[in-house]
Amino acid sequence: xxxxxxxxxxERYATEAVRVTAVLRLPLIALIALLGPxxxxxxxxxxxxxxxxxxxxxxxxxxxxxxxxxxVRPWAGWGSTGxxxxxxxxxxxxxxxxxxxxxPVFFLLPVAVAFQYRPALTASLGTCTAVGYLLVWIFYAVRxxxxxxxxxxxxxxxxxxxxxxxxxxxxxxLMRRSGTxxxxxxxxxxxxxxxxxxxxxxxxxxxxxxxxxxxQNVLAARMxxxxxxxxxxxxxxxxxxxxxxxxxxxLRSTVTTLHPQVLEQLGLTAALRELADGHGRRGGYEMRVxxxxxxxxxxxxxxxxxxxEALGNVDxxxxxRRVEVLLARTATAITLEVADDGVGFDPDDLPARVAEGHxxxxxxxxxIENLGGTLELTSAPGEGTRVVATVPSS
Numbered sequence: 001x002x003x004x005x006x007x008x009x010x011e012r013y014a015t016e017a018v019r020v021t022a023v024l025r026l027p028l029i030a031l032i033a034l035l036g037p038x039x040x041x042x043x044x045x046x047x048x049x050x051x052x053x054x055x056x057x058x059x060x061x062x063x064x065x066x067x068x069x070x071x072v073r074p075w076a077g078w079g080s081t082g083x084x085x086x087x088x089x090x091x092x093x094x095x096x097x098x099x100x101x102x103x104p105v106f107f108l109l110p111v112a113v114a115f116q117y118r119p120a121l122t123a124s125l126g127t128c129t130a131v132g133y134l135l136v137w138i139f140y141a142v143r144x145x146x147x148x149x150x151x152x153x154x155x156x157x158x159x160x161x162x163x164x165x166x167x168x169x170x171x172x173x174l175m176r177r178s179g180t181x182x183x184x185x186x187x188x189x190x191x192x193x194x195x196x197x198x199x200x201x202x203x204x205x206x207x208x209x210x211x212x213x214x215x216q217n218v219l220a221a222r223m224x225x226x227x228x229x230x231x232x233x234x235x236x237x238x239x240x241x242x243x244x245x246x247x248x249x250x251l252r253s254t255v256t257t258l259h260p261q262v263l264e265q266l267g268l269t270a271a272l273r274e275l276a277d278g279h280g281r282r283g284g285y286e287m288r289v290x291x292x293x294x295x296x297x298x299x300x301x302x303x304x305x306x307x308x309e310a311l312g313n314v315d316x317x318x319x320x321r322r323v324e325v326l327l328a329r330t331a332t333a334i335t336l337e338v339a340d341d342g343v344g345f346d347p348d349d350l351p352a353r354v355a356e357g358h359x360x361x362x363x364x365x366x367x368i369e370n371l372g373g374t375l376e377l378t379s380a381p382g383e384g385t386r387v388v389a390t391v392p393s394s
């Protein structure tokens with residue numbers, strides 16, 4: 001697996017941690033806000049405390065909306081935790097006597113960053129948290145002309161350093177485990193790629209064999225029969241010629257299914273249009289096609305197979321009146337959608353169908369995932385079926 005793919009997997013895992021932390025941040029701020037009403041504390045600078053807390057809450061709410069709707073950037077983990085540290089230190093400085101009540105929050109910050117899969121980052125931010133806690137107490141000591149800091153301050157400082165070491169070790173273990181998972185994904189990707197390549201070569205070989213052998217023999221026999229019918233229009237000869245014509249049509253269809261020439265010659269859009277038109281004629285349902293021109297992307301054979309498998313399932317099982325095939329391209333992805341208004345099915349039954357040997361659509365999940373894409377299957381009894389494949393455009 002290339003370094004870029006490895007970083008993408010780690011980034012996906014880290015993104016989950018960033019989003020979970022963003023969700024948990026708002027309840028934490030609400031608990032801090034209860035220090036005044038529930039725990040009677042005279043803040044040193046109450047107005048500043050409330051302003052910092054309000055700004056922190058607004059920023060946390062905006063950040064939550066951002067991370068839930070958009071792709072999280074690599075800096076999101078350490079950046080958001082850095083803001084947490086700065087906000088907590090500002091609250092402590094403004095609070096004065098509330099420092100001891102805010103102490104548990106200091107212990108939460110190293111834990112929040114431990115799941116970023118970056119041990120160095122965890123160690124750095126954890127150390128900053130511990131040092132920040134100590135600096136706050138030094139500030140109080142200077143302000144109040146204290147000769148010595150309370151011994152418990154150094155004890156808590158030691159606890160914070162220990163927690164930093166523990167969370168750093170945890171982050172290191174998680175990083176190693178993610179490395180193992182990535183290695184397994186790499187092996188699976190290579191095996192799937194080799195399997196797909198072998199299948200494609202076998203399909204091409206079989207298509208060429210059928211085209212150059214049996215199909216040519218059938219066409220030659222049909223020509224001989226046509227010449228014989230011109231001399232003697234025997235009903236038996238006419239029936240035989242019709243049977244040979246149908247056999248030739250079926251062989252051509254099989255050759256096209258095994259290795260569609262239009263896919264190589266004209267690209268994915270034209271191949272999908274031909275595929276959809278053919279299924280619409282044979283299936284007897286209304287076919288709606290909206291296909292953008294996407295050229296010949298590297299993923300075209302896999303997307304074509306998804307469409308072929310989905311339309312084949314429509315013909316066999318859906319009893320649909322209307323089918324839609326959509327193809328669209330954005331700057332980053334190509335999306336294929338096949339939807340029908342047929343009888344549908346329960347997706348929970350899919351594993352049982354795979355166990356029975358019906359692996360057609362299930363195998364497409366691996367193919368699309370191997371390209372770094374996603375395949376979504378939505379269905380319910382009586383509500384039709386929708387298959388959406390999305391793959392990177394480059």
